[in-house]
Amino acid sequence: MRVIFVPLLLSTAEPVDGPWSLVRGEGTCSAMLTAGTTRFALVAAGTAKPILVVEPAQWQPAAVPATLQVVWNRTYALPEKKAVIPVQPIGGDKSGFQVDPEALGQTASYEYRLVSFFVAGSQAPVAAIRRDAIGSGTAFVRQCQIERQQVAPGSGEPAVEAPKLISLPISDDDYPAIAARNGEVGVTQMVMMVSAAGKVSRCDVEVSSGSDALDRTSCALAVRRAVFVPAQDASGRPTQAESRKPFRWEIHDLNRPAPAAGAAGAPATNLR
Incomplete structure (x- = not known):
């Protein structure tokens, strides 16, 4: 078992709005918004800030100009503010x-x-987009x-130096309902890959509790909530590494110490 944490053709004056679709590339995150042959994309490489890419419909200039005029409206019909902004060709x-x-947003106030x-x-715009759409795509x-x-x-x-667990919030509500109804208890031994950011990027069940529901929930909770001090390499830099942890699921005797499963001397965690 494994859980991994893992442009309608526009008229030239019609604004583009959401929803965006997310595309994960090799080292990039992109949000795409397409209407017929017009496409907007917000693209970020690594941790760099997103760049707005515009491929206008039915626009084939010999060369992309160094600047474009932008017109900001309070309403769709009445231009209220003009500015000139530098642009670059997208290449290829x-x-x-x-x-x-x-920089685009700074050319006009938020209103x-x-x-x-x-x-x-x-006299006709090559593309139009709402400020809120840019904001939602950037957040994506x-x-x-x-x-x-x-x-x-x-x-x-x-x-x-191994990763160290510092937080894994668990409540009674996390006990799988079907397991509780069936009286299922046990210890799930997990092996987790902890990223350099201290998050669980992969979780495998090494030794089953005997309950699929408890095993699945153990890994799901670890992936969503566990926070570690990440492992360190010989130079003191964060690096990914495995961490093994037994989780005991109990319905009664909540304060009873939990024996380890598959790891002698290591304490198990009571989830209920």
Whole structure:
């Protein structure tokens, strides 16, 4: 058993809104929003801040201009604020541009909700998007980045100091209902991979409690809630490493000490 913690074609004046879809690439997190042939993406490599990438519908310029005019609206019909912002081509065989969403947001106060992009001299925008949509997409990408950090291997060197569990909140409500009804108890021996961020990135049941429900819940709780001081390599750098822990599930005798399962002398954790 293993648990791993793991563009509708727009008119030129119609704004794009959510929902975003998340794409996890090799070392990147991207949120995509597509309408027919127009696509917006918020892309972040590693821990870098997201960049807004725009591939406008039916727009094939010979070269992407160095700047675009942006018009911020309070309503969809009335332009209220104008600015010029630098942009860059997205490269490859794609036609579009990329812009820093933070710099874009700073061109108008938060009360301006809709931004449209114009090429100099054009009367029609090449794309439009709501500020809230940029914000929600950015939050999506940042959550992906946080999750990646939680499973990061760190230095990748062997650990000389084992990870240490510092927090694993458990309540009576975590006891699986079907196991409680059937009177199922036992000890689940888990082997967990603890990331360099102190989170469980993988959990395997090494010795079963005899109950599938208890075993599944043990690993699920460890992945979601366990916080460790991460292991360290010989240079004192955080690195991923395994940690073994027995969990005792009990319905009665709550204060009885729990014997270890598969690890002599190691205390088990009472989950109920």
